[in-house]
Amino acid sequence: MKLKQFLLMGLMVCGATAVHADDKLYTVVDGYKVDANTMKGFRAWRAAACDRCHGANQEGLVGPSLITSLKTLSKEEFVKTVKEGRLPKGMQSFGNSPAVMDNIDQLYAYLKGRSDGAITRAKVEPIQQ
Amino acid sequence: MRNSGHSNWRVWRHLGMAVLALPTLAMANADVEKNIANSKNWAMQAGDMFNQRYSKLNQINKGNVGKMQVAWTFSTGVLRGHEGSPLVIDGTMYLHSPFPNKVFAIDLDTQKILWKYEPKQDPAVIPQMCCDTVNRGLAFAEGKVILQQADSMLVALDAKTGKVVWSTKNGDPKLGAVNTNAPHVFKDKVITGISGGEWGVRGFIAAYNLKDGKPAWKAYSVGPDAEMLMDPDKTMTWTDGKMAPVGKDSSLKTWKGDQWKTGGGTTWGWYSYDKALNLMYYGTGNPSTWNPSQRPGDNKWSMTIFARDVDTGMAKWAYQMTPFDEWDFDGINEMILADINVKGKPTKALVHFDRNGFAYTMDRVTGALLVAEKYDPKVNWATHVDMKTGRPAVVAKYSTAQNGPDVNTKGICPAALGSKDQQPASYDPNTKLFYVPTNHVCMDYEPFKVEYTAGQPYVGATLSMFPAPGSHGGMGNYITWDAGTGKIVQSKPEKFSVWSGSLNTAGGLSCYGTLEGYMKCVDAKDIKKELFKFKTPSGIIGNVFTYEHKGKQYIGVFSGIGGWAGIGMAAGLEKDQDGLGAVGGYKELSQYTELGGSLTVFALPN
Numbered sequence: 001m002k003l004k005q006f007l008l009m010g011l012m013v014c015g016a017t018a019v020h021a022d023d024k025l026y027t028v029v030d031g032y033k034v035d036a037n038t039m040k041g042f043r044a045w046r047a048a049a050c051d052r053c054h055g056a057n058q059e060g061l062v063g064p065s066l067i068t069s070l071k072t073l074s075k076e077e078f079v080k081t082v083k084e085g086r087l088p089k090g091m092q093s094f095g096n097s098p099a100v101m102d103n104i105d106q107l108y109a110y111l112k113g114r115s116d117g118a119i120t121r122a123k124v125e126p127i128q129q
Numbered sequence: 130m131r132n133s134g135h136s137n138w139r140v141w142r143h144l145g146m147a148v149l150a151l152p153t154l155a156m157a158n159a160d161v162e163k164n165i166a167n168s169k170n171w172a173m174q175a176g177d178m179f180n181q182r183y184s185k186l187n188q189i190n191k192g193n194v195g196k197m198q199v200a201w202t203f204s205t206g207v208l209r210g211h212e213g214s215p216l217v218i219d220g221t222m223y224l225h226s227p228f229p230n231k232v233f234a235i236d237l238d239t240q241k242i243l244w245k246y247e248p249k250q251d252p253a254v255i256p257q258m259c260c261d262t263v264n265r266g267l268a269f270a271e272g273k274v275i276l277q278q279a280d281s282m283l284v285a286l287d288a289k290t291g292k293v294v295w296s297t298k299n300g301d302p303k304l305g306a307v308n309t310n311a312p313h314v315f316k317d318k319v320i321t322g323i324s325g326g327e328w329g330v331r332g333f334i335a336a337y338n339l340k341d342g343k344p345a346w347k348a349y350s351v352g353p354d355a356e357m358l359m360d361p362d363k364t365m366t367w368t369d370g371k372m373a374p375v376g377k378d379s380s381l382k383t384w385k386g387d388q389w390k391t392g393g394g395t396t397w398g399w400y401s402y403d404k405a406l407n408l409m410y411y412g413t414g415n416p417s418t419w420n421p422s423q424r425p426g427d428n429k430w431s432m433t434i435f436a437r438d439v440d441t442g443m444a445k446w447a448y449q450m451t452p453f454d455e456w457d458f459d460g461i462n463e464m465i466l467a468d469i470n471v472k473g474k475p476t477k478a479l480v481h482f483d484r485n486g487f488a489y490t491m492d493r494v495t496g497a498l499l500v501a502e503k504y505d506p507k508v509n510w511a512t513h514v515d516m517k518t519g520r521p522a523v524v525a526k527y528s529t530a531q532n533g534p535d536v537n538t539k540g541i542c543p544a545a546l547g548s549k550d551q552q553p554a555s556y557d558p559n560t561k562l563f564y565v566p567t568n569h570v571c572m573d574y575e576p577f578k579v580e581y582t583a584g585q586p587y588v589g590a591t592l593s594m595f596p597a598p599g600s601h602g603g604m605g606n607y608i609t610w611d612a613g614t615g616k617i618v619q620s621k622p623e624k625f626s627v628w629s630g631s632l633n634t635a636g637g638l639s640c641y642g643t644l645e646g647y648m649k650c651v652d653a654k655d656i657k658k659e660l661f662k663f664k665t666p667s668g669i670i671g672n673v674f675t676y677e678h679k680g681k682q683y684i685g686v687f688s689g690i691g692g693w694a695g696i697g698m699a700a701g702l703e704k705d706q707d708g709l710g711a712v713g714g715y716k717e718l719s720q721y722t723e724l725g726g727s728l729t730v731f732a733l734p735n
Contacts, residue, residue: 047579049327049586053256056593062261085256092256097585123591 025109031120033127034113041110042124044103048094057122058114062090070115078108158316158404160271164218169677171217174266174311175553176632176674179466180401182555183633184675188682190636193733194650194661200683200732201240202666205231208724210670210691212551213266213311214630215728216274217676223269223288226726227691228255228262228279234291237678244291250280254302257328261691263309263670265399265551270314270339277312277321285319285342295342299323299335303584306330308397315402315409315439318345322396322411326459329391329417329587334400334435336442346442350394350413350430351380357430357444358437364444367498367519375447383427383452391581392424393417394431398461399553403477406494408436408445410466410479414459419545420576420589421530427452432460434481434489436496446496451485452520455529456510456574457545457590458485463553469561471499471613480612482554482565484547485521487514490612502615504608505548505567507597510541529574529590537575544572544594546693550628553672554610557633557653562618563610564639564656566627568694569597570604607631607641609656621656625718628694629686630672642669642686644694645721648729650684665729668722670694681732689726690718 027035034042045051053063060068070078082100085093094100100107113119164172168185175182189197205211205226215224221243222235229250234243255262258279268275273285273294281300284293299321300306305328312321318336326332332350337343348358354377361377384392394413402409413435416428432451437444451458465480471490479493486508490500501514510528511521525531529538546568554565572594579589596604605623610616629642633653638660640650646668650661671687 043577046577046591049588051591052586052588056591085253087252087255090255090262092253094585097582099580099582099585 026113026119027127028113028119029127031118032124034110034119034124035127037106038110038113038119039124039126040103041106041108044100044107045110047099048097053090058111066111067115070111075108079104082107158270158314161269161314164269170219171214171674171676172269173216173313174213174268174672175399175401175463178315178402178404180399180463180553181465181467181558182553182631182672183557185635186675186677186682187635188677189634189638189684189733191638191652191660194636194638196733197650197661197684197731198734199663200730202730203235203240203728205233205689205726205728207231207689207726209689209726210261210263211687211689211726212263212670212672212692214672214674214687215685216267216269217674217678218269218288220678221288223267223274224728225264225267225276227264227689228258230264230276230278232267232274232276232286232291234274234288246276246286246291248276248278248282248284250278251302254280254307257302257305257307258309258324261693263692265309265311268312268314268319273339275312275314275319277308277310279307279309281306281308281323283312283319283321283337283342285339297337297342297344300325300330304328304330305584310397311399313400313402314339315400318439320400320409320439322398324395324397326393326395326414326417327586327588328584329393329581330395331390331392332394332396332413332431334396334411334437334442336439348437348442348444350396350433351384351389351392351416351428353381354378358442359444359447365446365496367448367496370517372446372495372497380429383429385425388424391417391587392428392431394433396461398551399463401464401466402439403466403493407439408493409439410434410436410464410493412460412462412464412481414461415454415457418579418587418589419457420534420579421453421455422534422576423578423589425453428454432458434460434464434479434491436493448489448491448496448498448519450483450487450489450521453530456485456541458483458547460484462547462549462551465554465556465563466493467556467558467612469613478612480556480563482549482563482610484543484550485510486543486548487511487521488610488612488615490615500612500615504565504610504617505543505569505597505606506617507542507569507571507600508548529576534576534578537573539573540571540598541574542571542597543568544570545574545592546570546594546626550693552628552670553630555631555633555639557639559635559637560609560653563612564631564633564653565608565610566629566631566641567606567608568604568626568628569600569606570594570626571597607651607656619656621651626694628670628692632673632675632684634675640673640684642671642673642688644668644670644690644718646688646690648673648686648731663729663731666727667725668718683730683732685728685730687726687728690722690724
């Protein structure tokens with residue numbers, strides 16, 4: 001169990017370094033306890049009702065699976081898509097949503113954590129200090 | 130000569146006016162009434178103005194329906210959910226599609242497309258449609274086909290050519306005010322509503338002149354009396370066991386501050402009309418947001434049955450079913466008008482199967498509450514409706530407001546999509562029973578605080594849904610209901626929600642579609658007897674309809690999975706459900722069906 005957790009953390013850090021030099025995108029314990037920034041990302045996800053189209057577990061519904069999409073979508077592409085939308089495909093623009101745009105990095109971190117498999121369930125909780 | 134000429138002109142004009150005036154005063158909907166009276170047509174979405182979904186055609190009947198075959202099919206060329214049904218008037222079929230809201234006129238002699246209309250709409254409306262890009266169909270009157278587009282444009286097309294006669298803007302899609310409902314023609318008015326309860330849209334019902342599309346009146350569901358077209362002294366509501374005036378500021382008093390301005394109460398259901406009373410009936414939807422703690426008060430008049438004068442829009446009576454909604458139990462489902470015995474007394478009744486799991490029988494003349502009983506025994510959020518106050522007795526355990534934000538309230542029955550959603554029920558005057566397509570689904574509901582931003586989703590709760598526990602494992606039932614006593618007569622289990630409008634016929638049949646894509650006809654006297662079953666190309670969320678052409682009866686239905694049941698539902702079900710998982714869940718739908726819209730029309734073999 002401990003070993004598994006250790007490996008997961010290791011993987012996660014590797015994944016994060018690949019994207020963002022030495023910055024960790026997110027910290028997760030036990031698969032669902034996350035740092036304050038990642039919590040903000042989750043709250044943005046919830047406030048914007050992203051689950052309407054992407055599914056309660058980001059698995060895809062009318063919209064694509066974000067578990068899959070975020071494996072290939074770059075951070076820049078992600079931000080552009082959220083901000084401008086992909087209207088003909090049914091993705092709205094969140095450009096004027098403070099709940100989303102003020103937390104776009106955190107939202108990315110949360111979703112990346114879900115896509116990486118490090119955050120093992122959609123509903124996360126704060127790490128108890 | 131001049132005088133005489135003048136007076137002749139005046140006489141002629143008066144005569145002419147009188148002749149012209151007749152249809153607009155005495156029988157303003159004469160054309161629609163004529164079309165409905167001819168049972169060969171399917172001239173309104175429900176077949177009539179009472180929303181009964183009953184046809185007098187009887188060529189296809191209990192004895193021969195088993196031999197029914199596919200007569201012809203038609204692809205709309207559109208994916209996504211196909212709700213509503215085509216109309217048939219005098220040998221022409223008028224067919225609609227989900228967004229982009231195509232309209233086809235089809236010659237029933239040849240099945241050739243006579244004309245096609247496809248509006249240009251801003252694709253920004255696509256993501257603003259709450260639960261799939263559905264459209265519930267067209268209206269037809271006086272040579273015009275009326276289309277209510279997603280982007281809120283209400284359009285009248287020349288039935289002969291498909292050319293636009295008039296068009297008018299009904300809402301502001303930039304704020305999430307879009308449309309899914311079918312327009313209805315009552316008298317000389319086109320009645321339409323609005324969607325967007327999940328965008329904080331302030332709901333209203335609006336009437337436009339059939340003649341030129343000019344606005345006639347508009348009545349909001351919430352807000353100041355004048356804007357709701359409510360008379361504090363004359364608009365009545367059920368109070369302490371009798372009808373009493375609603376009083377001044379009946380809505381404003383039940384909202385905190387100006388929250389009513391983004392208060393919801395949208396109106397995307399099926400409306401009905403009683404010519405003798407000159408009243409139209411409809412329901413209003415959920416208050417916005419889904420987080421109840423944020424909007425204390427009864428939130429009037431969301432979740433309400435309204436009776437309004439069609440000429441003026443003034444509310445005759447109103448009854449709020451779910452004050453202070455905590456579960457998204459929109460009150461928009463159809464109002465069925467029927468003259469039945471209620472507790473032994475002949476009554477001009479209005480019968481309504483609400484999302485909240487209670488079926489209401491009202492006196493449609495006065496608005497008095499007569500019967501309110503559960504039409505799914507699993508309904509648990511309230512023990513009963515107090516017949517004196519008219520209020521549901523809420524069970525604390527299932528109160529998402531009492532449990533508060535960020536608490537997951539578990540095991541609420543029914544789920545947000547209700548014991549029944551928009552899929553309209555039918556009434557059979559022969560059996561005097563209602564035939565109700567139902568959902569048998571429960572939910573966990575976790576509200577959370579949400580800020581309003583114009584044009585952005587304003588939901589404020591996370592839901593997960595699952596089949597009603599401790600039952601047959603399926604997610605639907607097809608039931609018969611005695612609205613006079615408030616009792617289920619028969620209940621036929623279905624694997625999935627029955628999200629298709631039903632049809633009853635003088636042939637002793639009751640027909641409906643299933644989410645797997647089966648078109649079924651059962652014996653109206655014993656609905657457990659399945660007499661016909663056929664697998665159409667996709668899951669059915671459309672409404673069964675019938676017509677006669679050249680001496681032959683046809684029964685048709687749209688297939689094309691989608692809507693909240695077909696797409697939205699799967700969301701919650703992917704979530705791990707404490708072992709319930711996807712037992713018998715919607716997830717399994719993918720084993721039966723894929724997207725794709727088409728019409729399938731059945732008939733007896735030659």
